[in-house]
Amino acid sequence: MTLTEKLLARAAGKARVQPGDNLWVKADVLMTHDVCGPGTIGVFHREFGKDAKVWDRNKVVIIPDHYIFTADSLSNRNVDILRQFVRQQGIPYFYDVIDDPDGSWKFDAAQGNLKRQYGAQYAGVCHTALPAKGHTRPGEVLLGTDSHTCMAGAFNQFATGIGNTDAGFVLGTGKLLLKVPETMRFRLEGRMQPGVMAKDLILHVIGEIGFDGATYRAMQFDGPGVASLSMDDRMTVANMAIEAGGKNAIFPFDARTAEYVDARTRLNGTKSSYEPVEADAGEQFVFEMVVDLDKLEPTVACHPDPGRRKKARELGGMKLDRAYVGSCTGGKTSDFVEFARVLRGRKVVIDTFGVPATPDIVRDLQGTFWSGRTIWQHLLDAGVQMTENAGCAACLGGPVDTFGRINKAGIKCISATNRNFPGRMGNKESEVYLASPATVAASALTGCVTDPRDLLSG
Amino acid sequence: MSASFTGKVFVVGDNIDTDQIIPAQFLNLVPTIAVEYERLGSHAMAGLPTGLYSVPFVKPSALDSEYGILVAGRNFGCGSSREHAPIALGSAGCRVVLAEGFARIFFRNCVSTGELYPCELLSRLCDSVSTGDEATVDLDAATLRLHHTDTVYSFKPLGEVRPVVDAGGLFNYARNSGMIAR
Numbered sequence: 062m063t064l065t066e067k068l069l070a071r072a073a074g075k076a077r078v079q080p081g082d083n084l085w086v087k088a089d090v091l092m093t094h095d096v097c098g099p100g101t102i103g104v105f106h107r108e109f110g111k112d113a114k115v116w117d118r119n120k121v122v123i124i125p126d127h128y129i130f131t132a133d134s135l136s137n138r139n140v141d142i143l144r145q146f147v148r149q150q151g152i153p154y155f156y157d158v159i160d161d162p163d164g165s166w167k168f169d170a171a172q173g174n175l176k177r178q179y180g181a182q183y184a185g186v187c188h189t190a191l192p193a194k195g196h197t198r199p200g201e202v203l204l205g206t207d208s209h210t211c212m213a214g215a216f217n218q219f220a221t222g223i224g225n226t227d228a229g230f231v232l233g234t235g236k237l238l239l240k241v242p243e244t245m246r247f248r249l250e251g252r253m254q255p256g257v258m259a260k261d262l263i264l265h266v267i268g269e270i271g272f273d274g275a276t277y278r279a280m281q282f283d284g285p286g287v288a289s290l291s292m293d294d295r296m297t298v299a300n301m302a303i304e305a306g307g308k309n310a311i312f313p314f315d316a317r318t319a320e321y322v323d324a325r326t327r328l329n330g331t332k333s334s335y336e337p338v339e340a341d342a343g344e345q346f347v348f349e350m351v352v353d354l355d356k357l358e359p360t361v362a363c364h365p366d367p368g369r370r371k372k373a374r375e376l377g378g379m380k381l382d383r384a385y386v387g388s389c390t391g392g393k394t395s396d397f398v399e400f401a402r403v404l405r406g407r408k409v410v411i412d413t414f415g416v417p418a419t420p421d422i423v424r425d426l427q428g429t430f431w432s433g434r435t436i437w438q439h440l441l442d443a444g445v446q447m448t449e450n451a452g453c454a455a456c457l458g459g460p461v462d463t464f465g466r467i468n469k470a471g472i473k474c475i476s477a478t479n480r481n482f483p484g485r486m487g488n489k490e491s492e493v494y495l496a497s498p499a500t501v502a503a504s505a506l507t508g509c510v511t512d513p514r515d516l517l518s519g
Numbered sequence: 520m521s522a523s524f525t526g527k528v529f530v531v532g533d534n535i536d537t538d539q540i541i542p543a544q545f546l547n548l549v550p551t552i553a554v555e556y557e558r559l560g561s562h563a564m565a566g567l568p569t570g571l572y573s574v575p576f577v578k579p580s581a582l583d584s585e586y587g588i589l590v591a592g593r594n595f596g597c598g599s600s601r602e603h604a605p606i607a608l609g610s611a612g613c614r615v616v617l618a619e620g621f622a623r624i625f626f627r628n629c630v631s632t633g634e635l636y637p638c639e640l641l642s643r644l645c646d647s648v649s650t651g652d653e654a655t656v657d658l659d660a661a662t663l664r665l666h667h668t669d670t671v672y673s674f675k676p677l678g679e680v681r682p683v684v685d686a687g688g689l690f691n692y693a694r695n696s697g698m699i700a701r
């Protein structure tokens with residue numbers, strides 16, 4: 062069996078499964094957020110009753126992150142719906158925006174967008190927060206009401222996105238009927254060259270198989286090249302499996318996985334035991350491809366879908382209006398470090414926005430010094446508009462007052478996020494080009510799509 | 520549950536993602552709140568670029584669409600897992616989507632909510648039908664008949680998902696079939 066088949070077999074209590082089998086799978090964690098949580102809670106109460114209790118309150122994780130720093134009153138209300146539910150259910154893992162469990166959330170637009178407006182428990186973007194807060198464990202099943210839930214496949218677990226109705230069902234029963242997907246294998250060899258990042262790897266793969274090349278399938282990344290990828294890198298790759306239509310992404314377990322997960326579960330006091338899955342000798346794949354990491358180059362996915370792959374060099378000279386670094390896939394500490402390495406000592410020439418995925422990342426960037434100045438200060442010096450209000454922000458457009466949102470037609474934006482469908486970052490007549498944080502930085506410095514290696518050398 | 524639908528067709532191309540089906544700025548609406556469910560319908564397909572789609576799916580200030588049948592190309596419903604997408608279409612009065620291919624989560628959400636019948640076409644239809652054409656979809660025969668040319672196109676029978684949508688979604692189906700308590 063493949064890694065995905067083994068994970069699903071275990072969660073369904075079966076010795077063997079094969080692609081196409083429909084299984085009742087037990088969830089180890091159900092995650093929801095402010096955009097899909099209120100609807101999920103609505104379904105749960107409608108179907109199981111007003112006073113119903115969730116199947117296991119220790120297995121529900123609720124992370125407001127999408128429409129937080131906006132004056133939109135319905136969005137603020139949605140965070141309050143989550144808080145009321147948490148109170149009614151006694152759910153321990155709720156990463157509220159505010160500290161008062163009886164309070165209500167209201168964004169204060171008068172204070173502006175840049176200064177932090179959250180309390181001590183707020184955790185930022187759900188997919189980045191889940192591992193950081195100790196909720197991802199090898200061998201487990203994670204279901205989330207968000208398509209990028211597949212990011213947790215980096216931790217050798219089955220993780221996939223589901224809708225509100227399915228999530229309401231899981232809240233009540235702890236299980237879900239899932240079909241075992243066929244597995245596509247991507248065998249990684251070699252090591253990425255300087256200036257090339259995990260984002261380039263996944264954009265390359267999606268370009269190869271197409272925007273629907275993995276529909277209904279699992280994407281397994283293995284081979285000797287995995288060892289050289291950090292957990293952040295693996296998360297970037299797994300995150301975008303959905304951009305090829307994938308049901309889930311999966312990485313093997315190794316010492317890096319263990320180190321990360323052990324440190325995070327210990328720090329946060331979450332469940333620390335887990336049992337990874339290992340590959341069998343007789344794995345059956347529906348598709349196999351070798352990716353030579355040495356040969357990868359800075360890559361861009363052109364508007365309007367993540368499969369429109371071009372090398373950054375091929376697009377050289379294409380004028381841009383805006384640059385953006387942020388999101389679950391591209392707003393981690395390592396992403397900002399690469400972004401800053403390219404920008405350091407230089408000035409951006411187009412509007413450039415930086416939104417860290419989580420408050421911990423804000424802290425990292427404000428607490429790490431390069432020649433006496435923090436990374437955060439280096440970014441400000443370069444002219445980047447940095448916000449402390451970590452979250453999804455303009456990655457998915459959101460309400461019109463969202464930081465970094467594209468509110469004008471005709472804007473061309475290069476972005477380290479994961480989607481570039483029409484209107485994804487705001488105005489539906491604008492264009493988004495996806496690239497690594499290094500490529501975004503190089504392009505922000507020149508105002509055109511630029512290969513970061515042209516600036517790093519020397 | 521009625522096995523056939525007659526109505527006007529709305530036609531879109533490949534890769535219509537959930538942002539185009541229901542733009543992110545309307546995700547502050549909660550589908551299980553009745554008035555917000557209605558409002559979601561009024562914004563269905565509002566994310567289609569106007570340069571490519573001059574006719575809106577829902578007329579300005581209307582709550583419902585005049586198109587009961589949607590015809591699409593490849594990878595319909597890709598992108599986010601937002602259940603708001605099939606719900607917006609269902610709330611606008613659309614009953615069936617025929618596409619060359621569906622993204623997995625959207626397909627599943629159509630079925631779980633019981634809002635829409637997601638039918639997989641056997642050939643590319645979005646280039647040969649036009650928005651506004653009258654058609655009849657017959658779920659039993661798995662066909663779409665275009666009235667003005669009297670041409671019949673087949674799609675894959677819905678199979679095991681049909682009774683779930685017929686029942687009105689996952690919960691009704693699970694109760695009717697004894698999978699969960701009534």
Ligand code: SF4
Nearest residue numbers: 186388389453456457
């Ligand atoms: S950062 Fe973007 S892709 Fe990630 S969860 Fe938020 S909206 Fe979705």
